[in-house]
Amino acid sequence: MKKRVLAIVLALVLTLSMVLAACSSGGSTGGKVAITIFNSKMEIQSQMEEMAKKYSEEKGVDVEVYYSSDTVAAHLSTRYASGDPYTISMVDAKDIYSLAAEHAVDLSDQDWVANTTQAISIGGKVYGFPVCVEARGIIYNKDAIEAATGAEFDPTSVKTTADLQALAEKVGTGIMNEDWSLGAHYLAEVYEQHEDPDAFIAGIKDGSIKLIEDEKFNAMMDTFDVLMANNYAKDAPGSAEREVTEQKLAEGEIGFMFGGNWDWSVINAYEYSENMGIMPVPNDVDDGSSDKLVGGGSKYFFIDSSENISEEQRQAAKDFLNWLVNDEEGQSFIVNDCALVPAFSNITLAVGDPLGASVKSYADTGAMIGNYNYLPDDHYAKTGAIFQKYLDQKIDRATFADEITEYWATAEVGAH
Numbered sequence: 001m002k003k004r005v006l007a008i009v010l011a012l013v014l015t016l017s018m019v020l021a022a023c024s025s026g027g028s029t030g031g032k033v034a035i036t037i038f039n040s041k042m043e044i045q046s047q048m049e050e051m052a053k054k055y056s057e058e059k060g061v062d063v064e065v066y067y068s069s070d071t072v073a074a075h076l077s078t079r080y081a082s083g084d085p086y087t088i089s090m091v092d093a094k095d096i097y098s099l100a101a102e103h104a105v106d107l108s109d110q111d112w113v114a115n116t117t118q119a120i121s122i123g124g125k126v127y128g129f130p131v132c133v134e135a136r137g138i139i140y141n142k143d144a145i146e147a148a149t150g151a152e153f154d155p156t157s158v159k160t161t162a163d164l165q166a167l168a169e170k171v172g173t174g175i176m177n178e179d180w181s182l183g184a185h186y187l188a189e190v191y192e193q194h195e196d197p198d199a200f201i202a203g204i205k206d207g208s209i210k211l212i213e214d215e216k217f218n219a220m221m222d223t224f225d226v227l228m229a230n231n232y233a234k235d236a237p238g239s240a241e242r243e244v245t246e247q248k249l250a251e252g253e254i255g256f257m258f259g260g261n262w263d264w265s266v267i268n269a270y271e272y273s274e275n276m277g278i279m280p281v282p283n284d285v286d287d288g289s290s291d292k293l294v295g296g297g298s299k300y301f302f303i304d305s306s307e308n309i310s311e312e313q314r315q316a317a318k319d320f321l322n323w324l325v326n327d328e329e330g331q332s333f334i335v336n337d338c339a340l341v342p343a344f345s346n347i348t349l350a351v352g353d354p355l356g357a358s359v360k361s362y363a364d365t366g367a368m369i370g371n372y373n374y375l376p377d378d379h380y381a382k383t384g385a386i387f388q389k390y391l392d393q394k395i396d397r398a399t400f401a402d403e404i405t406e407y408w409a410t411a412e413v414g415a416h
Contacts, residue, residue: 032056032060032061032062033060033061033062033312033313033316034061034062034063034064034313035061035062035063035064035087035088035313035316035317035320036063036064036065036066036086036087036088037052037063037064037065037066037086037087037088037089037090037320038065038066038067038068038075038076038079038086038088038089038090038091039065039066039067039090040067040068040072040075040089040090040091040092040299041090041131041262041299042067042069043262043265043266044265044338044340045065045067047333047337047338048065048067049065050337051065051333051337052064052065055320055323059319059323061316061319061320063320066086071377072091072092072095073095073098073099073377074377076089076091076095076099080103080306083308084308085103085304085306085308085309086304087303087304087309087313087314087316087317088301088302088303088304088317088320088321089301089302089304090131090299090300090301091299091300091302092299092300092373093120093128093297093300093371093373094373094374094375094377094414094416095300096120096122096127096128096300096302097120097122097373097374097414097415097416098414098415099302100120100122100125100127100128100302101122102305103302103304103305103306104127104128104302104303104304104305105127105302105303105304105305105314106125106126106127107119107125107126107127107129107303107318107321108121108124108125108126110126110318110321110322111322111325111326112129112321112322112325112326112344113126115325115344115345115346116130116297116343116344116345118130118133118296118297118343119297120297120300127302128297128300128301128302129300129301129302129321130297130298130299130300130343130344131297131298131299131300131301131334131340131343132297132298132299132334132338132340132341132342132343133295133296133297133298133340133341133342133343133359133360133363134260134261134262134295134296134298134299134340134341134359135260135261135278135293135294135295135296135359135362135363135368136185136189136258136259136260136261136278136293136294136295137258137260137278137279137280137281137293137294138158138164138256138257138258138278138279138280138281138282139249139256139257139258139259139260139263139276139277139278139355140153140155140255140256140276140277140278140279141171141249141250141252141254141255141256141273141275141276142155142273142275142276142277143252143273143275144171144252144253144254144255144273145167145170145171145255147252148167148170148171148255149167149170149171153167155277155279156279156291158279158282158290159282159290159291160282160283160284160290161219161222161223161226161282161283161284162284163282164223164226164256164282165226165230167255167256168226168227168229168230168255168256169230170255171254171255171256172230172231172232172253172254172255172256173226173227173230173231173232173254173255173256173257174231174232174233174240174245174246174248174249174254174256174257175227175228175231175233175237175240175245175257175258175391176240176242176245176257176258176259177237177238177240177388177391178242178384179380179381179383179384179385179387179388180380180384181258181259181384182383182384182387182388182391183379183380183381183382183383183384183385183386183387184375184379184380184384185258185259185260186220186224186258186387187383187384187387187404188294188371188372188375189220189281189294190214190216190217190220191372192294192369192370192371192372193216193220193283193285193287193289193294193369194216197372198374198413201408201413204404204405204408205408205409210401211401211402211404211405212397212398212401212402215285216283216285216287217401218397219283219284219285220281220283221397221400222283222284223281223282223283227256227258228391230256232245232248232253232254233245237391237392238388238391238392242266243266243269245257246259246263246266246267246270247267247269247270249267249276250267250268250270250271250272250273250276251270251271251272251273252273258281259278260278260295260355261278261341261353261355261356261358261359263355264339264353264354264355264356265339267355268339268353274354275354276354276355277354277355277357277358278293278355278358278359279293279358280292280293281294289369291367292362292367292368292369293358293359293362293367293368293369294368294369294370294371295359295362295363295368295369295370295371296368296370296371297343297371298371301321303317303318303321325344325346325347326346331347331349332349334347335347335349335350335351335352336349336352339351339352339353339356340356341356341359341360341363373414373416374413374414374415374416375413375414376411376412376413376414378411379407379411382407382411383404383407386400386403386404386407387400389403
């Protein structure tokens with residue numbers, strides 16, 4: 001009996017030792033290297049999961065993809081606190097600037113660096129791999145506009161607020177009321193369309209710039225007022241659901257909506273018109289901004305430098321990034337499966353959706369105003385909430401400007 005008990009104990013010890021060996025083998029399962037990817041772009045989560053499954057089968061690397069709707073910085077901080085970082089994380093540009101020094105691997109020696117102008121470098125080292133190029137402006141439904149006006153629509157002819165108003169009165173508009181659309185995107189364009197966004201924000205902070213007196217702010221708000229006045233949901237704009245608004249745009253019930261090429265992931269779920277595109281936000285400041293979209297590299301991968309990740313895992317992560325850029329299947333995943341605009345010159349696949357094609361046409365000709373990537377983490381939530389009050393007509397423009405100024409009295413831009 002004692003011998004039998006001893007045998008059982010020895011078997012348990014051996015099993016436990018094997019488990020511990022597996023756990024300390026640098027992220028291996030069943031002899032395979034295992035890597036984890038954090039995805040912060042919800043529109044492509046299902047595509048990422050399918051890709052991971054196929055990649056795992058074909059490359060002999062176990063890949064798991066995770067998504068969280070939490071703020072990127074907050075979500076990653078919980079992973080670091082638990083000693084369980086992702087091998088690869090998809091973050092916003094500002095997160096690269098704040099996290100790279102402590103958490104990211106230098107990717108300067110990777111071949112793909114030579115094929116993009118959108119990688120993020122800090123102190124002469126490349127840390128951020130650009131997942132795609134995105135841009136925003138006014139999305140238009142060409143068929144709807146032409147049906148309403150009886151004339152051919154040329155988006156390049158819409159330069160001023162009055163130009164937009166003349167069309168919007170005939171075809172109608174939609175406004176997404178989410179705080180990220182209003183705060184992180186529309187209000188951000190006010191900063192980005194200044195020659196020096198840092199100086200502009202600093203001026204708001206120290207009081208040397210009065211927002212309500214700023215020419216660009218007022219021009220952009222004049223255009224927003226046109227969108228509001230012709231909004232199909234103007235009687236209850238705060239209750240308009242994003243999916244409903246995008247369906248109306250897709251199917252031609254309205255002709256215009258402020259947004260970006262990421263909106264195609266929603267639009268393509270409906271009976272959409274293929275004659276759609278994105279044009280710059282028209283405004284009455286003669287600075288060339290009415291000829292340019294605002295955008296650039298959007299979402300960045302970085303590989304974690306944590307001691308909890310083995311060199312074998314980091315190499316597998318580098319191989320994955322190179323697969324995205326240099327392998328035909330990887331390129332197709334970006335362009336065809338995810339409907340993203342690639343950030344790499346060697347990827348020549350045609351962008352299939354009309355919004356992405358619009359963005360690519362502006363990017364190819366250099367007609368882009370760069371993103372301002374250093375807004376505080378709480379910017380879109382707090383300024384978006386202020387903007388929502390303006391959209392609901394609970395405050396006027398002067399109060400709106402005052403509350404944005406109050407926000408910047410204590411907010412600080414990110415490191416850069």
